[in-house]
Amino acid sequence: MKNGDARVFNTLHEQYRHMGLPTDLIDAQADFTIFNLNHIIGGLLPFKSPVHRLNFFVFNFIKRGSGHYTIDEQTFELYPGTVYFTNPGHYRSYEWQTADEVYLITLSESFLKENVHADIFEEFPFLLTETFPGRVLPQEVFLEFERLYLLIHQEYLSPSPFRKRIISNLFVVLLIKIKENFWLDYNPIYEGNRSSAIVKNFKRMLEKHYRELNEGKVERVFRVQEYAEAQSLHPNYLSNVIKAKTGKAIGTWIMEKTIAEAKSLLQNSSVSIKEIAYRLGFAESAHFSNYFKKYTDSTPLAYRKAHYMNTP
Structure with a gap:
């Protein structure tokens, strides 16, 4: 087998x-x-x-x-x-x-x-x-x-x-x-290779999922439950391993990835903020704007005005 x-x-x-x-x-x-x-x-x-x-x-x-x-x-x-x-x-x-x-x-x-x-x-x-x-x-x-x-x-x-x-x-x-x-x-943070199989699999899935969100292949952001199910783990156990191995909570990994993808789209594309919100799994653009401001101290619109690269 x-x-x-x-x-x-x-x-x-x-x-x-x-x-x-x-x-x-x-x-x-x-x-x-x-x-x-x-x-x-x-x-x-x-x-x-x-x-x-x-x-x-x-x-x-x-x-x-x-x-x-x-x-x-x-x-x-x-x-x-x-x-x-x-x-x-x-x-x-x-x-x-x-x-x-x-x-x-x-x-x-x-x-x-x-x-x-x-x-x-x-x-x-x-x-x-x-x-x-x-x-x-x-x-x-x-x-x-x-x-x-x-x-x-x-x-x-x-x-x-x-x-x-x-x-x-x-x-x-x-x-x-x-x-x-x-x-x-x-101390599990220093055990062998810091990127354990569980952490590596989580990071790989995180990258793949956000790529598919951006491409419109999936419609919403995964929850911890879904990342855990992908490795046949209990959500609490996955959260504990990620936090112990990386020093960062799984929710922080997801938040940082969401913000990074949002910044990239705001800076490097002309996709509307409403569409960006939709691609990143937010039902309402207002919810996305509040989320973005919470973690960047800037609204998506203000960030785009300051960073948008209008390349030919």
Whole structure:
């Protein structure tokens, strides 16, 4: 299967059901799950998944197990004592040879923001890392993680009315331990090539979309939702990645591109302001004029008078 044909899953329940795996341990409505993977695929080993994309986070703690996983065509081996996680948006697949004791935690971005921290990616920017190669930890360090994820699993099975609150607080401790051991000085802006695949794809689509707007092939400016859907990402996740990687909000990218295109048309063409407004997706020229003035301190008409190049 080509990556472009990979299925996108919004929940673990949806993914496992599609793959024909048991879903008894997984609440279809839950935005947080934890279980021993052996209880799901123990009788199906060796097990290989198809290529897929997930719109949620996955944290894996391998006490006794082996295999490998592939993220965006990079393959990493999995050994006993390995900890790794993946975030939304990547093409991924995995193969397990053994999985005697492998704990898996999955959770949505909304769970993180609602139960952990509203500014989760500011406190834990490593969650936006491009690719996290699984790391084999010293036994004493892995045991620290094991104590935490087993406590989380215990609370996950508990009928306590404080269950979610306890889980979220324990998960914060888990994130702090990951940060302490792996990502103390991590800053996604400086990770590898600053123009990550997600950022590059967004910029490419931004340029293409405004070119098509100018050519009349499309009639309105894309929203964040549409840029996210083009990469099979949650809009909030795309916004977080763009802001972390570039230091600039996605709305700012869109605004700057709109203003740049407007200036170019005002300066280098005789197209009417009403037509420019229409090409840039504004229903009313007055709305366009207000928008332009807000970001340039000049009306479109005044800008044209000052900058129009009447070339032969």
